Amino acid sequence: MNMPQKVPVTILTGFLGSGKTTLLNRILSEEHGKRIAVIENEYGEVGIDQALVIDADEEIFEMSNGCICCTVRGDLIRVLSNLMKRRDKFDYVLVETTGLADPGPVAQTFFMDDEIREEFALDGIVTLIDAAHIDQQLGRSDESTEQVAFADVLVLNKTDLVSDETIDDIEVRLKDMNRMARVVRSKQADVSVDTVLNLDAFNLDDVLERKPTFLEPEYPFEWTGVYSLKTGRYELSLAEGPDPEMSLVVAGDQASDDAALREGAEWCVRRYAEPPQHLQPKDDIPLWDHVNLHLEASGRKSFFLVVEEDQDVGLYTQHTAEEFDIELKTEDGTVISPNAERTWVAQHEHDDEVGSIAIEADGDVDADKLNDWIGELLRERGVDIFRMKGFISIADEPRRFVFQGVHMLFDSQPDRPWGNTPRRNQLVFIGRNLDETSMREGFEACLI
């Protein structure tokens, strides 16, 4: 019996009106040499002749055990089982979901059903986002959030309808939710087909290349306010807050755009790493230095800021301005409003729950310990872990192992040999309310 290669499947998901059908038609017209089957759940206007378009009602099959990780899409199992019984097999399958589809069961179908798993391989999940309507979508429905969290590629579409700044903000926000995904911008879903199909081969290497943002540090400060100040003495007033002390760095020459704020943040991370200068109320706050404000006394407390030439300054505070009701006033008591404000902890920005954790470590892991750890992790937290991806250096194994998982289901298989490249491990988890510290410790315990 010949063993044909598995047929790759891309799941195309996205909010209503985000441009799924446009992208689908683009793929079909550019990939005209291939036999592509399209499975749709809502009536779309796919008008390419050589593709087989199958309309199927979305049928979500829950299991009697009630486990959401075992939930599959019955319509896909049925349609795909029949498609694979053809000699002239399809080269590629595209599954287009409805705007409100939960991507979990769709992806799980390719892990849970043995016969489907034998013939098809999930290549990637592509989520389209309508840049002009993201606010209405995210946060309003769990499905929209999960479509972002599950994605391998996020196509930020209709970027011509919003300002560049807004797009930058959206991109930061999306990456906060899903650090694993590549974000691609487009106007009318005009992305190159390479960025959405056949991801499997380079997916993980790609993640590695993007390491700087991928392993973005958690900032030690939660808030930044940028103020335009003339030469003079200013009062920084704080009410009682959740902490008897608070760290602060005041940066001079701080511009308000996103790039400048990120640059300032990187610089401040280094200042925060230095031991602080301790200040009592009424003390002067120096520019450029890490200071620790002592706030034990009751009532509002004031510190002073002396500006020697006109400039915009950025206050990088350990807690948000709101928590301490921070006010910056002129000497005559006028409260100054910031030109720009920014909150650094992503979870506080938009979505309280969904986020990414990246774990990276050099060296080898013990295969048994790793299996036990992942097994336990997925048993306990599988419902909250949407995606898991990465590669692992297993002791005495010349090839690197690639992991990929959806909820508590995962596949691991040997990939290319390590050769001369340094042996290391990299894992990414996208999920809800994940405990980074305990997961990191759990993984580190598997290292040899």
Next chain:
Amino acid sequence: MSDLSPDPEGILKRGWSAEVGDYAIAGGWLRRGAALAVGDSAGGIYVFKGKSGATAWCQEGAHDGGLLAMAVRPKGEHFATAGQDGRVLIWDVADAKVTRAIDVGNAWVEKLAWSPDGKWLAVACGRQVRAYNPKGEEVWHSEDHASTVSAVAWASADELATACYGQVTFYSASNGERGQTLEWKGSLVSMVLSPDGDIVACGSQDNTVHFWRRSTGEDSMMSGYPGKPSALAFDGSGTLLATGGAESVTVWSFHEGGPEGTRPGVLELHVKPVSTLAFERRGMHLASGGRDGGVVVWSMKKDGQGGAVGAALVTGVLSELYWRPDGQALAALDGDAGVTVWRIQ
């Protein structure tokens, strides 16, 4: 199946083999075994002579997009085929042509079943089941099921059973009136009824077999299968229920109060999951086919235990096995477009 050779062993003796155009999906013996009909996934219909395997007639591309189901009408002078084109065709064996073409709907027509007396043809298309008379006229259709209908089977000449997500439903054959429903939260992917229509067994997507005794209202669940039990078969006396869902065949015995609380027979020879099962109608011979291309005939005892008495190997995944009505031959359809018939000795 490493220890099996393409040469049949045991009671299976070389008969004939033939090829169809694509994955052999379904078929059946016609005219008491004088001919064998086979449909392939490309929509080709083939009728072979029963003794020699010579092609009596064939027609390619009968269903645009491919064939999904085939059912031989009792007495074997007609058979029905259905496909992705949303159509059902009723064929006359002697005339080698379509006598009725029915446009059922826009969805795939995936299941067909003739009533035991040949008076009705049950057709599952999407979420509905429809009953036709042999002239191809619709007699009734059901309301929408909770999901696409996954199986249809006749409990008797007067009563049809359907399975879907979460439910088995019974319908009166003559007017489609809804009768008993048997509910269970799970996706039912296969269904078989005991010959007296009392026991309904369903394989479920969550790797269990659920069954109900209609007369007493009792139901039970058999779990522990590593895969989904899509292959199920009852023997002619209603004593043994053979189930797939694994590399082994699991046989539950309803003899003497079972199968609750009893250990099933476990028949092991296949090296890949069992994909089809068929009991010889009168005796205790069970044929199993696997995804490994292996075909094994087992001699069964009433307690569900059994031993292999014949085996053979074909090149493709086994899709269906059909005992000739006289029990003297076994036909195998496979995914490599193969049709193989062995004599039983």
